[in-house]
Amino acid sequence: MDYVVLLKQVPDLAEELEIDADGTGLDREWMSFVASEWDEYALEEALHLRDASGGTVTCLALGVEAGAVDELLATGLARGADRVVKVGSYEQNPDSHTAAAAFASALGSVKHDLVLTGVQAIDDLDGQVGPLVATLLGHPHVSVVTHIAVAAGGSSVTVHQEYAGGVVGEFEVDLPAVLGVQTSREAPRYAPVSRVRQLMKTATIESLEAGTPGTGSGLTIESMSVPESGTTAEMITGNPGAIAERIAAILAERGITGGGAR
Amino acid sequence: MSGEILVVVEHRDGAILDTTHELLGRASALAAQGGGATVAVLLGSGVAGLAGSLSASRVLVVEDPGLESFSPSAYQAALVPIIKERAPDLVLVANSGPGMDVAAGLSAALGLPLAAYAVDVTLEGGSPLVTCQLYAGKIQAKVRFTGGRGIVTVVAGSFAPGTGGSPAVEQVAAGASDARIRFKGLLKPEAGDVDITRESVLVSVGRGIGEQDNLELVEALAAALGGAVSSSRPIADAGWLPRTRQVGKSGLKVKPKVYIALGISGAPEHLEGMRGAELIIAVNSDARAPIFSVAHYGAVADLLDVVPALTAKLGS
Numbered sequence: 001m002d003y004v005v006l007l008k009q010v011p012d013l014a015e016e017l018e019i020d021a022d023g024t025g026l027d028r029e030w031m032s033f034v035a036s037e038w039d040e041y042a043l044e045e046a047l048h049l050r051d052a053s054g055g056t057v058t059c060l061a062l063g064v065e066a067g068a069v070d071e072l073l074a075t076g077l078a079r080g081a082d083r084v085v086k087v088g089s090y091e092q093n094p095d096s097h098t099a100a101a102a103f104a105s106a107l108g109s110v111k112h113d114l115v116l117t118g119v120q121a122i123d124d125l126d127g128q129v130g131p132l133v134a135t136l137l138g139h140p141h142v143s144v145v146t147h148i149a150v151a152a153g154g155s156s157v158t159v160h161q162e163y164a165g166g167v168v169g170e171f172e173v174d175l176p177a178v179l180g181v182q183t184s185r186e187a188p189r190y191a192p193v194s195r196v197r198q199l200m201k202t203a204t205i206e207s208l209e210a211g212t213p214g215t216g217s218g219l220t221i222e223s224m225s226v227p228e229s230g231t232t233a234e235m236i237t238g239n240p241g242a243i244a245e246r247i248a249a250i251l252a253e254r255g256i257t258g259g260g261a262r
Numbered sequence: 263m264s265g266e267i268l269v270v271v272e273h274r275d276g277a278i279l280d281t282t283h284e285l286l287g288r289a290s291a292l293a294a295q296g297g298g299a300t301v302a303v304l305l306g307s308g309v310a311g312l313a314g315s316l317s318a319s320r321v322l323v324v325e326d327p328g329l330e331s332f333s334p335s336a337y338q339a340a341l342v343p344i345i346k347e348r349a350p351d352l353v354l355v356a357n358s359g360p361g362m363d364v365a366a367g368l369s370a371a372l373g374l375p376l377a378a379y380a381v382d383v384t385l386e387g388g389s390p391l392v393t394c395q396l397y398a399g400k401i402q403a404k405v406r407f408t409g410g411r412g413i414v415t416v417v418a419g420s421f422a423p424g425t426g427g428s429p430a431v432e433q434v435a436a437g438a439s440d441a442r443i444r445f446k447g448l449l450k451p452e453a454g455d456v457d458i459t460r461e462s463v464l465v466s467v468g469r470g471i472g473e474q475d476n477l478e479l480v481e482a483l484a485a486a487l488g489g490a491v492s493s494s495r496p497i498a499d500a501g502w503l504p505r506t507r508q509v510g511k512s513g514l515k516v517k518p519k520v521y522i523a524l525g526i527s528g529a530p531e532h533l534e535g536m537r538g539a540e541l542i543i544a545v546n547s548d549a550r551a552p553i554f555s556v557a558h559y560g561a562v563a564d565l566l567d568v569v570p571a572l573t574a575k576l577g578s
Binding site for chain 2: 011013016017019026096097100119120122123124125126127128130131132134135136140141142143144158160161162163164165166167168169170171172173174177180182183187215217218219220221222223224225226227228232233234235236237240241243244245246247248250251254256257258
């Protein structure tokens with residue numbers, strides 16, 4: 001089985017996001033980037049499946065200048081990927097449709113049975129890359145996947161798609177296919193920073209052309225804004241003791257007091 | 263906008279999902295404003311009886327054994343020819359697992375743009391203006407379809423459900439099928455020790471709890487309040503609390519009298535499950551956490567400091 005994982009970086013939400021001067025994008029000057037959380041789960045699942053029953057894991061990421069795509073791919077290698085490939089060349093993260101067209105083009109020359117990527121990313125305004133790539137390639141796709149098992153013979157997988165209330169749908173999916181991964185059975189494995197640094201110097205990061213760009217997102221962003229936080233909330237200030245006192249008073253006003261009264 | 267607004271119906275276990283009624287509610291309002299018609303597309307097998315409950319002008323019922331339960335490939339194959347033929351101005355889909363598959367699949371298959379994570383859709387200047395939540399709810403973007411038409415995936419709870427309606431029901435033959443994804447069954451979780459949808463006080467924890475051992479502090483607070491402990495997704499993913507305690511899109515929808523959110527940033531997926539609580543009190547160390555935009559009371563503080571103080575206060 002040949003597994004391919006589509007990876008990307010997204011702005012680090014631990015940092016404050018600011019809107020640019022146009023009011024239609026993020027101010028990227030001081031932005032720092034991290035691997036998209038769900039992509040990390042996708043990679044972990046791919047590595048797990050390969051370790052369990054053999055095969056290869058190839059990581060693809062777009063060659064985006066902002067951020068640190070080499071570090072992202074070197075981290076993939078440090079975690080155990082067999083091969084890493086940078087696709088195309090972009091100043092910034094492109095929209096999902098452009099990304100999907102580039103990945104679909106690259107997958108034309110990268111052997112794959114199962115393509116895994118994060119179910120979503122925090123910045124995919126024009127939709128999730130997984131089902132977009134799948135449809136461009138004519139492959140079936142399942143989103144919000146929480147369990148993957150490869151059938152004997154390797155011609156299909158059984159997956160779970162998560163619904164509300166902890167209910168899941170179980171599906172049998174013919175390969176090749178694309179899965180949008182919601183979570184992995186184990187936490188993403190650790191890659192020592194020293195190993196990542198070493199691989200960034202010594203490892204081979206292949207490159208592939210992105211092919212003909214698609215038509216883009218087809219969306220026009222009129223404005224971006226930071227929703228006004230706390231406009232509805234009355235903010236309680238003071239030290240923890242004072243905050244606790246105020247919360248206790250608010251609860252008491254509603255007849256909820258200590259002692260486990262219902 | 264004078265063309266059709268098409269709503270993809272989601273149903274499970276023989277019942278229409280709430281999100282579909284919400285989409286129809288907004289679709290009807292937009293159609294009334296813009297002069298178009300609301301068309302619901304109901305895919306399934308033996309589902310025609312559900313059509314009458316949909317508040318649309320017209321329901322297209324596509325029945326086929328291959329559509330008995332949701333399958334991404336079967337739904338996509340059946341929907342592509344319908345949308346191609348009817349060329350609706352707007353296609354509304356719920357931002358659920360099936361919705362993501364359907365909406366993004368249709369977008370790529372039909373070359374129609376997609377605006378994801380919408381919390382509002384209005385008509386302004388005669389064309390749709392969509393408000394989307396990005397960056398875990400920290401940014402809102404207002405977007406238009408460059409060509410005027412497109413697909414929108416809508417976050418649950420964004421619109422009031424549609425009411426009434428005696429739609430014209432039309433049976434449509436399935437134009438195409440794709441059995442590469444076959445539904446095998448629904449798996450339901452075992453009932454939990456506590457039914458958080460029935461509790462009047464929920465003390466809910468998120469990533470801000472830091473370590474599993476700190477849950478004891480929260481359990482003590484919940485006990486003092488006569489409530490139960492619930493959580494956001496990361497806590498259930500880590501196995502620190504059972505999945506049956508999870509609030510949100512993939513967990514349960516709760517409407518307690520009091521919801522105390524501790525160390526929960528308030529990603530849209532979480533807010534979806536708890537914004538209906540009567541009183542929401544949030545404690546989070548990040549002043550910009552989106553949870554403060556739905557909370558009634560908020561405090562920017564470390565929950566590990568506030569919780570023991572509050573428990574002590576309640577015990578005194």
